[in-house]
Amino acid sequence: MTRFVCIVVLQACLNGLTVGPLAAQNNDEGLPAVYRETARAIINAALGDGQAYAMLEELCLQIGPRLSGSPEAAAAVEWSRNKMVEVGLEGVRLQPVMVPHWVRGPVESALVLNSESAGSVQLEVCALGGTIGTPEFGVIGEVIEVQNFEEVKALGKSAQGKIIFYNRALDRTLMTTFKAYGGAVDQRSRGAIEAAKVGAKAVLVRSMTTALDDVPHTGAMRYDDGVEKIPSAAISTIDADFLSRLLKQDQKVRLRLTLSAKTFADAPSANVLGEIRGSEKPEEVIVLGGHLDSWDKGHGAHDDGAGCMQSIEALRLLKSLDLKPKRTIRAVMFMNEENGVRGGLAYADSAGRSSEKHILAIESDRGGFTPRGFSVTAESAQFESIARWAGLLEAMAADKIVPGYGGVDINPLNKQFGVPVMGLVVDAHRYFDYHHSDNDTIDKVNERELELGAAAMAIISYVVAMEGI
Numbered sequence: 001m002t003r004f005v006c007i008v009v010l011q012a013c014l015n016g017l018t019v020g021p022l023a024a025q026n027n028d029e030g031l032p033a034v035y036r037e038t039a040r041a042i043i044n045a046a047l048g049d050g051q052a053y054a055m056l057e058e059l060c061l062q063i064g065p066r067l068s069g070s071p072e073a074a075a076a077v078e079w080s081r082n083k084m085v086e087v088g089l090e091g092v093r094l095q096p097v098m099v100p101h102w103v104r105g106p107v108e109s110a111l112v113l114n115s116e117s118a119g120s121v122q123l124e125v126c127a128l129g130g131t132i133g134t135p136e137f138g139v140i141g142e143v144i145e146v147q148n149f150e151e152v153k154a155l156g157k158s159a160q161g162k163i164i165f166y167n168r169a170l171d172r173t174l175m176t177t178f179k180a181y182g183g184a185v186d187q188r189s190r191g192a193i194e195a196a197k198v199g200a201k202a203v204l205v206r207s208m209t210t211a212l213d214d215v216p217h218t219g220a221m222r223y224d225d226g227v228e229k230i231p232s233a234a235i236s237t238i239d240a241d242f243l244s245r246l247l248k249q250d251q252k253v254r255l256r257l258t259l260s261a262k263t264f265a266d267a268p269s270a271n272v273l274g275e276i277r278g279s280e281k282p283e284e285v286i287v288l289g290g291h292l293d294s295w296d297k298g299h300g301a302h303d304d305g306a307g308c309m310q311s312i313e314a315l316r317l318l319k320s321l322d323l324k325p326k327r328t329i330r331a332v333m334f335m336n337e338e339n340g341v342r343g344g345l346a347y348a349d350s351a352g353r354s355s356e357k358h359i360l361a362i363e364s365d366r367g368g369f370t371p372r373g374f375s376v377t378a379e380s381a382q383f384e385s386i387a388r389w390a391g392l393l394e395a396m397a398a399d400k401i402v403p404g405y406g407g408v409d410i411n412p413l414n415k416q417f418g419v420p421v422m423g424l425v426v427d428a429h430r431y432f433d434y435h436h437s438d439n440d441t442i443d444k445v446n447e448r449e450l451e452l453g454a455a456a457m458a459i460i461s462y463v464v465a466m467e468g469i
């Protein structure tokens, strides 16, 4: 008897985990049954026989990181075109675009010179994207630690000839890691400009990561016309803490920074496009995209091979279920998000010249983690129209559709033409552990999490393709 009860209870629990009480709680009840069934079929296809991870593995292991202008980026363009053809997309084509061509070069070193308490110590650094190189034997200077640009300005003439060390950490108390990143990244993007204004000769920037690790995290930096260009490198968070301690112990810490980075003339490259053409309104387009380029670190797996493969996978899932959207759904592999956004701008430019009407663009560029929903930039009526489908994503707990940012590559569509844009929101607590570093490799991506993101994109793009906005 006891045993029987246990079995009954167990069965009830299992039902609860699948279709029993859970279905009763779902907010998809008011939605048309055909879409509820379609959403469940898409999720089943994604989890049962998804291909996003296998595609990402191929991209990561056969090609690797794909910095704009590099041979690997060119190989990724060809690979993506072939993959789109292989999964049966229509209208597969390249959209040519010229991209910046910056190369890290083989030398990047920061050597603490004969400090009183630690002697000579090599620090873990890497060139920031876009930096100039140093002379062959580096630049040598005394290190000054700062937290922000106000402190740099206050240094005045005392910064002349020094190496400015920006050491403001990401705020780990913030629940949204992107906010923590946003609160610190000015040091990386504008640090060299502000330091050069007070006569500094180089810049070291604490890596933009919530983790304490020994790998430097790169990323874009820039120069301003009229301000001297000075070399700029990221330092690992462990070595940033070490250097900070050293500066508290010793009167003076001198350091030799050597970088062999170079910028060449712009190089030809391309966005890659493929689609399922709409059966009734083919001229109305929904874009699904990620950026194909990455930094030259790790595999560019989460950033943003994941978003690219999810975009292709979303279309493949629809095709595998023989779903025929009324409007066109197009996957776009954008080139050059990291250091120029040339692909995103070129795509918007061509959309502006085309007779097509873009009704929605969705980007996945926050890592291939468990999806939580979408953040939408749109007018309120458009937002409501999109948000009414949230219940279809509830089974995978990805139903938070909230106002917010779309994505770097699709932003020009919104800015120039008012196209509603939305970004896939994920559980991003681990994202900045990997972001722009040697840690961003395929083994950090979970197959189910990646695939669920593709399913969420497939579901939303499909219902919007059927019902419009």
Ligand SMILES: [Zn+2]
Residues within 6 Å of the ligand: 291, 303, 304, 337, 365
């Ligand atoms: Zn990215």
